[in-house]
Amino acid sequence: MTADYDASRPERARPTDSSEVLFVRTAATWNPGTASTGPAADIDAFDLPADDTVGTVGTQGDRDLADRAALRRVVGLSTELTDITEVEYRKLQLERVVLVGVWAGGVAAAEAEASMAELARLAETAGSVVLDAVVQRRSHPDAGTFIGSGKVTELKEIVEVTGADTVIADGELSPGQLRNLEEKLRVKVVDRTALILDIFAQHARSREGKAQVELAQLNYLVPRLRGWGVALSRQRGGRVAGGAGIGSRGPGETKLEIDRRRIYKRIAQLRSDLSAMRRVRDTKRSQRRARAIPAVSIAGYTNAGKSSLLNRLTDAGVLVEDALFATLDPTTRRSRTADGRIYTLTDTVGFVRHLPHQLVESFRSTLEEIGDSDLLLHVVDASDEHPEDQVTAVRTVLAEIEAAEVVEIVVINKADTAQADELTRLRHLFPDAVVVSARTGEGIDELRRRIADALPDPSITVDVLLPFTEGALLSRIHEEGEVLLEEHTGDGTRVRGRVYPDLAGLLAPFVAVN
Ligand SMILES: Nc1nc2c(ncn2[C@@H]2O[C@H](COP(=O)(O)OP(=O)(O)OP(=O)(O)O)[C@@H](O)[C@H]2O)c(=O)[nH]1
Numbered sequence: 001m002t003a004d005y006d007a008s009r010p011e012r013a014r015p016t017d018s019s020e021v022l023f024v025r026t027a028a029t030w031n032p033g034t035a036s037t038g039p040a041a042d043i044d045a046f047d048l049p050a051d052d053t054v055g056t057v058g059t060q061g062d063r064d065l066a067d068r069a070a071l072r073r074v075v076g077l078s079t080e081l082t083d084i085t086e087v088e089y090r091k092l093q094l095e096r097v098v099l100v101g102v103w104a105g106g107v108a109a110a111e112a113e114a115s116m117a118e119l120a121r122l123a124e125t126a127g128s129v130v131l132d133a134v135v136q137r138r139s140h141p142d143a144g145t146f147i148g149s150g151k152v153t154e155l156k157e158i159v160e161v162t163g164a165d166t167v168i169a170d171g172e173l174s175p176g177q178l179r180n181l182e183e184k185l186r187v188k189v190v191d192r193t194a195l196i197l198d199i200f201a202q203h204a205r206s207r208e209g210k211a212q213v214e215l216a217q218l219n220y221l222v223p224r225l226r227g228w229g230v231a232l233s234r235q236r237g238g239r240v241a242g243g244a245g246i247g248s249r250g251p252g253e254t255k256l257e258i259d260r261r262r263i264y265k266r267i268a269q270l271r272s273d274l275s276a277m278r279r280v281r282d283t284k285r286s287q288r289r290a291r292a293i294p295a296v297s298i299a300g301y302t303n304a305g306k307s308s309l310l311n312r313l314t315d316a317g318v319l320v321e322d323a324l325f326a327t328l329d330p331t332t333r334r335s336r337t338a339d340g341r342i343y344t345l346t347d348t349v350g351f352v353r354h355l356p357h358q359l360v361e362s363f364r365s366t367l368e369e370i371g372d373s374d375l376l377l378h379v380v381d382a383s384d385e386h387p388e389d390q391v392t393a394v395r396t397v398l399a400e401i402e403a404a405e406v407v408e409i410v411v412i413n414k415a416d417t418a419q420a421d422e423l424t425r426l427r428h429l430f431p432d433a434v435v436v437s438a439r440t441g442e443g444i445d446e447l448r449r450r451i452a453d454a455l456p457d458p459s460i461t462v463d464v465l466l467p468f469t470e471g472a473l474l475s476r477i478h479e480e481g482e483v484l485l486e487e488h489t490g491d492g493t494r495v496r497g498r499v500y501p502d503l504a505g506l507l508a509p510f511v512a513v514n
């Protein structure tokens with residue numbers, strides 16, 4: 001018997017074979033198809049397929065989709081934290097759920113409803129069936145039980161009537177709230193943060209993405225370890241001992257200490273792995289910068305159509321799915337302006353209201369690319385009920401990752417399905433926005449023009465005579481700059497054009513003398 005094990009807490013009224021926390025073994029064990037680093041990850045700008053050279057990648061999104069459809073929830077794996085190093089994902093078994101929210105004073109009813117509707121979509125994305133949703137109006141969440149303690153009884157009735165096995169709270173619960181609610185409701189309770197982490201874990205593909213998610217999950221887990229530990233012990237007792245002798249099978253203090261130490265060790269390992277991956281990413285990025293290829297980032301709310309837009313602009317063949325957080329790994333592709341200037345386009349992870357800070361922290365290196373870009377395409381879903389709330393949520397995250405200063409083009413997407421008066425309203429709200437449909441291609445030419453105008457212009461005029469041995473420099477002028485005149489002479493190629501400062505520096509030795 002240990003101090004951490006709460007013997008007074010009765011067994012579940014409705015035991016299910018799903019554990020409270022499933023520790024799923026390495027992705028390779030359970031889903032070989034997605035274990036390797038996806039081709040979309042870590043693409044070097046110099047090897048990027050240009051939009052006009054891509055032939056077969058259109059099927060990559062289809063393959064990803066098939067992979068994802070093949071994902072199955074894994075039931076009945078070990079719930080013991082026996083070897084944390086084997087843990088790739090911590091998955092929550094969510095099946096039949098009831099949602100619960102607190103509608104704070106001062107918040108419009110519509111906003112509270114939108115938040116719950118989104119929670120429902122998140123739950124469905126994670127593979128659950130939403131049976132019911134309830135919201136309590138009160139000035140702030142109850143410190144002990146999230147909703148008022150009287151309401152917990154009502155919620156318990158709903159849980160019993162619907163036969164739910166999980167309650168999902170629309171917010172981040174303190175470890176105490178989580179424990180209290182579970183004790184009272186006798187079903188598993190998870191919060192919005194855990195739910196989003198679970199979706200990210202399901203969708204992560206690249207090594208970096210997986211490490212980022214796992215780090216976020218462990219940081220979320222640490223302060224809750226005691227609660228989870230208790231739950232794990234009871235689960236194990238129930239299964240292994242057929243429900244008897246549960247107390248004797250609880251994890252000892254020492255066991256929890258060991259678990260905690262293992263988790264800290266794993267966190268340290270992940271941090272160091274990630275910082276190594278980050279150095280590679282930084283090098284690639286700075287190579288791109290050194291070559292002065294302007295970078296455009298596509299950001300926006302989840303499901304706004306960012307990947308569709310990348311596909312439309314470059315034929316990238318990125319996975320598009322009517323699901324939240326379909327994209328976690330940034331994909332970079334190369335494109336050209338009508339006057340031939342090269343730029344890169346990067347599709348990024350979507351944002352959401354109350355994006356868990358653990359994720360923002362873990363994904364910081366990925367997200368920092370947005371702050372570093374020359375231009376941001378902020379994609380807005382015009383068919384959403386509250387597009388401007390999405391814009392606010394996105395701008396909040398952008399400020400958090402210090403990307404608020406980047407020049408932004410608001411791209412109002414899904415013009416094909418949005419209501420006409422809604423489009424008018426949005427045009428009025430965002431007068432500089434471009435209205436497009438990634439699906440039909442409407443407005444895309446206009447968007448390309450706007451991108452070309454917004455990209456930094458090569459500003460230094462050069463007039464050089466390049467010896468034939470300097471073919472590489474000649475192609476860089478073509479790729480990155482603007483050629484005004486080109487003449488082949490007996491001594492080499494005479495080029496007059498406009499380039500970025502760094503290339504102008506390299507061309508200095510060849511300045512033409514007449
Ligand atoms: N009708 C319509 N649907 C669109 C358009 N653009 C995207 N969609 C749909 O919206 C859904 C989400 O598209 P994605 O491109 O995956 O969106 P995303 O922003 O990359 O989403 P995440 O990566 O999950 O954050 C898919 O079902 C797309 O087919 C559009 O212009 N019109």
Ligand SMILES: [Mg+2]
Pocket residue numbers: 306307308319320326327
């Ligand atoms: Mg996407």
